Amino acid sequence: MKQPHLLRGLWQLNQRLSQWRMMQAITAALRLVYPFVLVMTFIDVIGQGFLMKTGFFYQIYHIGHWLPGITIWQQGFTALGLVINGVVAVMIAFATGYYLARSYHGDALTVGIMSALAFLTLNLNYGALGAAHAGVSGVPPFVTTNLGPQGIFLAIVIGLTVGWLASHLMRGVATWYLRHPRLGQLGWTGRIAIPLMSVLIMNGAIGLGLSWLNHGGLNGLVYQGLSNLVTNPGHRGLVILAVTALNNLFWWLGLIGPVSLAGNSAVTSLQNLAYAVQHGSGWGAPNPITLHTLGDAYANFGGAGMTLALVIAIWIGSKQVSYRRIANQTFLPNLVNLNEPILLGLPVLFNPILLIPFIVAPAVNIVLAWCAITWKLVPPIVYPVPRTTPGPLMAFLGTGGDWRAFILSLVCLVVSVLIYLPFIQVLNQEGGSDHAA
Numbered sequence: 021m022k023q024p025h026l027l028r029g030l031w032q033l034n035q036r037l038s039q040w041r042m043m044q045a046i047t048a049a050l051r052l053v054y055p056f057v058l059v060m061t062f063i064d065v066i067g068q069g070f071l072m073k074t075g076f077f078y079q080i081y082h083i084g085h086w087l088p089g090i091t092i093w094q095q096g097f098t099a100l101g102l103v104i105n106g107v108v109a110v111m112i113a114f115a116t117g118y119y120l121a122r123s124y125h126g127d128a129l130t131v132g133i134m135s136a137l138a139f140l141t142l143n144l145n146y147g148a149l150g151a152a153h154a155g156v157s158g159v160p161p162f163v164t165t166n167l168g169p170q171g172i173f174l175a176i177v178i179g180l181t182v183g184w185l186a187s188h189l190m191r192g193v194a195t196w197y198l199r200h201p202r203l204g205q206l207g208w209t210g211r212i213a214i215p216l217m218s219v220l221i222m223n224g225a226i227g228l229g230l231s232w233l234n235h236g237g238l239n240g241l242v243y244q245g246l247s248n249l250v251t252n253p254g255h256r257g258l259v260i261l262a263v264t265a266l267n268n269l270f271w272w273l274g275l276i277g278p279v280s281l282a283g284n285s286a287v288t289s290l291q292n293l294a295y296a297v298q299h300g301s302g303w304g305a306p307n308p309i310t311l312h313t314l315g316d317a318y319a320n321f322g323g324a325g326m327t328l329a330l331v332i333a334i335w336i337g338s339k340q341v342s343y344r345r346i347a348n349q350t351f352l353p354n355l356v357n358l359n360e361p362i363l364l365g366l367p368v369l370f371n372p373i374l375l376i377p378f379i380v381a382p383a384v385n386i387v388l389a390w391c392a393i394t395w396k397l398v399p400p401i402v403y404p405v406p407r408t409t410p411g412p413l414m415a416f417l418g419t420g421g422d423w424r425a426f427i428l429s430l431v432c433l434v435v436s437v438l439i440y441l442p443f444i445q446v447l448n449q450e451g452g453s454d455h456a457a
Contacts, residue, residue, distance in 0.1 A: 024442075027442060027443070027446050030372055030373045030376070030443075030446065031373065031446050031449060033372050034371070034372050034373050037370075037372060041120065041123040041124075042120065042180050043370065044119070044123065045116050045119040045120035045123060045179070045180065045183065046116060046176055046180070046369075046370055047367060047370075048115070048119040049112055049115035049116040049118075049119055049176070049179065050112070050364040050365075050367045050369060051364075051365075051367070052111075052115045053108060053111050053112050053115060053364060054361065054364045054365045054367075056104050056108065056111065057104070057108060057169075057360050057361050057364050057365075058349060058350070058353075058361040058365070059104065060101060060104035060105050060108065060360075061350075061353045061358050061360055061361050062352075062353065063097055063100045063101045063104075064101050064105070064353075064358055065352060065353055065356055065358060065408070066097055067094070067097030067098055067100075067101055068407065068408050069356055069406075069408035070083055071083065071090065071093050071094045071097055072094065074406050074407070075406055075408050076356070076405075076406040076408045076409040076410070077408070079406065105168045105169070106164060106167055106168055107167055107168075108167075108168055108169055108171075108172070109139065109166065109167050109168060109169070109170070109171030109172055109174070109175040110136050110139055110140065110167055110171075110175070111136075112172055112175040112176060112179065113135045113136050113138070113139035113175035113176075113178050113179045113182075114132040114133065114135055114136040114179070115132065115179070116135065116175065116176050116178075116179025116180055116183060117131050117132045117134065117135025117136070117178075117179040117180075117182050117183035117186070118131065118132030118135070118179075118183070119183075120179065120180060120183030120184060120187070121183045121186065121187045124183075124184075124187040124188075124191075126186075126187035126190060126191065127190060127212075130186075130190075130212055131182065131183055131186045131187055131190075132183075134182050134186045134215065134216055134219050135178060135179045135182040135183060135186075137216075137219075137220065138178050138181075138182045138219050138220065138223045139171075139174070139175055139178045139179075140162060140167075141220055141223040141224050141227055142174070142178065142223050142226060142227045142230075143162050143163045143166045143167060143171070143227070144161065144162060144163075144224075144227055145160055145161055145162055145163050146227070146228065163240065165240075166240065169276045169360050170275075170276050172274035172275075172276060172369075173242075173273055173274035173275045173276075174242070175274075176274055178223075182219055185215075185218075185219065186215045186216075186219055189214070189215035189218060189219075190211055190212070190215050193210075193211055193214050193215065194211055242275070255288075255307065255309045255310060256309075257309055257314075257386070257387075257390045260309070260310070260311050260314055260315065260386060260390075261383055261386050261387070263311065264311070264314075264315055264319055264320070264382055264383065264386055265379050265382070265383050267324065268320070268324050268325050268378055268379050268382055269375075269379060271324040271325060271363070271378075272325070272368065272369060272370070272371075272374075272375055272378055272379075273369070273370070274369050274370075276360070288306075288307035288310045288312070289307075289310070289312050289402075289404070291305075291306050291307055292305040292306065292307050292308075292313075292400065292401075292402040293402055293403065293404065295402065296402035296403065296420070301399065301420070302399035302400050302401070302402035302403075302419055302420060302422075303396075303399045305399070305400050305402050307400070308393050308394075308400035309390060309393060309394070309400075310400075312401065313389075313393065313400045313401045314386045314389045314390060314393075315382075315386070316357075316414065317389070317401050317414045317415040317418055317425075317429070318385045318386065318388070318389035318415060318428065318429065318432050319382035319383070319385040319386045319389070319432075320382050320385075321357060321411030321412065321414050321415075321429065321432075322354045322355065322357060322359065322411040323354055323357050323358065323359025323362075324359065324378075324382075325359070325368065325377075325378035325379070325381065325382065326378075326381040326382050326385065326432075326433075326436040327354050327359040327362050327363070327368070327378075328354045328355060328359075328411050328433065328436075329381060329433055329436030329437045329439070329440055330347075330354075330362065330368070330374070330377070330378075330440050330444075331347045331350060331351050331354050331362065332433075332437045333437045333440035333441050333444045334346070334347040334444055335347055336437065336441065336444075337441045337444040337445050337448075338444050338447065338448060339448045340447065340448060343366065343444075343447065346361075346362060346365040346366055347362075349361065349365070350362040350365060354411075355410050355411060356408040356409070356410060356411075357407060357408065357409075357411055358408075373443050373446055373447060374443060374447075376443065377436075377439045377440045377443050380439055381435070381436040381439045381440060382436075384435055384436070384439065385432040385435065385436065388428070388431065388432055388435065389428065389432070392428050397424060397428075398415075398419065398422065398424045398425045398428050399419045399420075399422055399424075399425070400419070401414075401415060401418030401419055401425075402418065402419065402420070403417065403418050403419070403420055404418075405417045405418050411429075411433075412426070412429045412430060412433060413426070413429075414429070415428060415429045416429065
């Protein structure tokens with residue numbers, strides 16, 4: 021059957037992009053880091069879902085009442101999660117620089133280390149330097165929030181920049197010394213030291229300058245700007261739709277979480293909760309249409325982009341062994357709204373074929389939920405639910421167990437699967453089984 025023009029165009033665009041050495045470096049880097057992120061996420065599933073007091077399974081099974089040494093378990097899984105989660109962006113910076121340098125036939129390992137050091141230099145906590153001079157201890161030397169998943173986009177940019185720059189600098193320095201033999205023979209250390217000093221000085225100057233604008237460095241400045249751009253969408257459905265679409269676009273670019281859709285603690289959500297406690301129901305709540313009542317319960321359950329539907333669409337329509345393997349591995353994290361593994365594993369990030377359903381599926385769900393709440397077919401969500409609540413149950417539990425909300429969640433899931441399916445079938449043309457992690 022002949023494919024629609026849009027899908028053919030997306031396939032051709034994907035083929036052209038896949039030939040770019042920078043895109044090949046990004047894909048290889050994400051594939052390399054994927055197993056580490058998958059392990060990190062399973063640790064988070066256990067730590068946040070089963071061991072933390074705010075976890076869904078902790079509350080359902082009253083784990084704190086029967087598991088001995090619960091505090092030690094909590095501390096242990098928190099520590100394990102920090103080991104990988106705290107440096108995942110550093111790993112991506114290294115891997116991106118490594119693979120790009122390898123495509124230039126340069127010293128890939130050296131350039132990869134330079135990329136990681138450059139990324140760390142941009143994320144120095146300059147406030148810690150001032151604190152140290154003032155005799156204050158305990159301030160972390162790095163902006164730690166930027167070293168985890170939130171720093172993926174910046175890590176890719178730094179890896180590509182340093183990978184290109186350092187590879188050419190190392191080759192240029194070696195060539196220059198060959199043309200000037202009177203200067204002596206350039207040793208291995210010199211060939212590395214000159215580009216390394218150039219990269220560190222450049223990034224150090226940028227980082228220091230940006231620290232005067234924002235304590236979170238370059239990454240913090242980007243996130244602050246994005247958050248201000250889409251803050252406070254209010255009660256207007258079209259604005260909420262636009263904010264959600266823009267947020268998902270950010271996720272697709274590796275800007276993880278600039279907008280929090282989990283609005284359990286928002287003022288509007290607290291007003292809805294107070295009304296439900298007073299009246300015993302969410303019907304008639306003062307804020308039925310908000311980013312929270314539409315966004316995290318219907319549009320993006322399973323993670324940004326409704327990736328739980330992507331997993332199911334892969335099971336139904338994908339002929340790729342690697343894609344089906346990724347879907348099997350990431351189903352449980354996606355079920356409890358932790359979707360970083362599938363973003364890196366397929367990858368979804370920077371994949372032009374998956375960009376459209378990644379944005380469109382949540383947008384359609386918002387329209388469905390807006391209509392259902394406005395027409396009073398379902399009550400709005402009024403009760404807070406844990407972040408690790410299985411996605412299809414979020415609206416059901418958030419409305420106090422209303423079966424109509426559960427049916428609407430299933431409708432949103434089915435519609436999202438149908439939206440993803442044509443794009444998954446386009447990806448079937450890739451052939452082979454080694455293009456995903």
